[in-house]
Amino acid sequence: MSFSFNFDVQLTTKGQQGEERQPQTGKQDYAVKPVPGNNTTTPAENVKAAVEHHPPAEPHSLLNDAVSETVTIGTLPPLHFLNESVFEQTASERDDDERILSRTAAQSSDLISGVYEGGLKVWECTYDLLELLEREGETFGGKRVLDLGCGAGLLGLLALKRGASQVHFQDYNRTVIEQLTLPNALLNCQLEGEEEEEEKGRKGKKRGQQEEDDETIIEEDKTKKKEEAKSEEEKKNEQKIEGEDGSPSPKRQALDPSQHSKLACCRFFSGDWTTFLALVLKEDLSPKYDIIFTSETIYNTAYYSALHDTLHRLLAPGGVVYLATKAHYFGVGGGLHLFEQFMEDKGVFDMEKLWDVDQGLQRHVVAMHFKTTNKS
16 A cells, blocks of 8 residues: 655655654555556445544554655655555454445555545645645635545644644545544644653753743753653663654553643544445534545546545635545546536536646646635
8 A cells, every 4th residue: 555656745654663764755546546447436335434533542542653755845844654555564454344344455446436445545635735835825824624535644734743733634535534544643642742742842942941830940950850860771771661762652642632632633534425425514613614625536537426525524614625636536437527517517616726636647736715705
């Protein structure tokens, strides 16, 4: 389930052990979502009921033995996510009521229509949209954001790190939400908390010891004495637990969700779009999102109606939908041109092309707004 990029971007990924990977700027054509021979563009007969997922009582269990990577694009904050190839290698050891891990491995496919919709793989267009957001300088301050068809959740996590007041994540498969999206959110909240503490420490030192209160000074002295008292053997044992770059392992990093104010801003849902929409509309104050992200979700024309209804009912007046997509999905039949036609026929949204990526398979990032006569 490894992935590649086919566009030029100053992007660096770092593995759990700290090794940096060079930016990938190749221009080959990489495969789109493959489809098994018996696949069709018709939706599955049985819809997948929507469910809301909550962090477990012991969230650190989600990161046990996790292998993480970090992606950085330009000035964006680092985004941490679990290595997707590990899911394939450890499929037999994971809880998987949907059996998507074993079935995708057996069929060598990244998509089984109506069963698994590709959420364990980070697709190229997600990185296109991240790069565009970096160039545009979107900060998300105080906004409500929905990452629709989220997969690893990188788009929603960026919004969370840049000041969104609420971020909701939705993916077709519960396995994706429980074993990838939720752990990624925990991982990013924890690491960002540590980064903020380090920054505060640096600022405190610059102000000088005389500006620090007595309690801080006492605590620093205690910490220093404890560190000096540690034996060399104890320090070596700690280094074995920590990564080679000195950063704590994910297992040690995970804390109770109540300690993550940003995690409290998140909600997680699985299920198809029709049942997801019905679930959130049941709430007394159903959400209206200022920004909806959706990446690589228009590959199947059979899903266009459900996607349109979801965007129509959940986007706030004056809100924007960011859609990242390939021009055409070979073997499935969907793509930007067909989706544009579908949206024009509906007459609800205006569509604006923000970026055309011509390297390799043609890709696009577009923005969608309500037409002036359709604001609800």
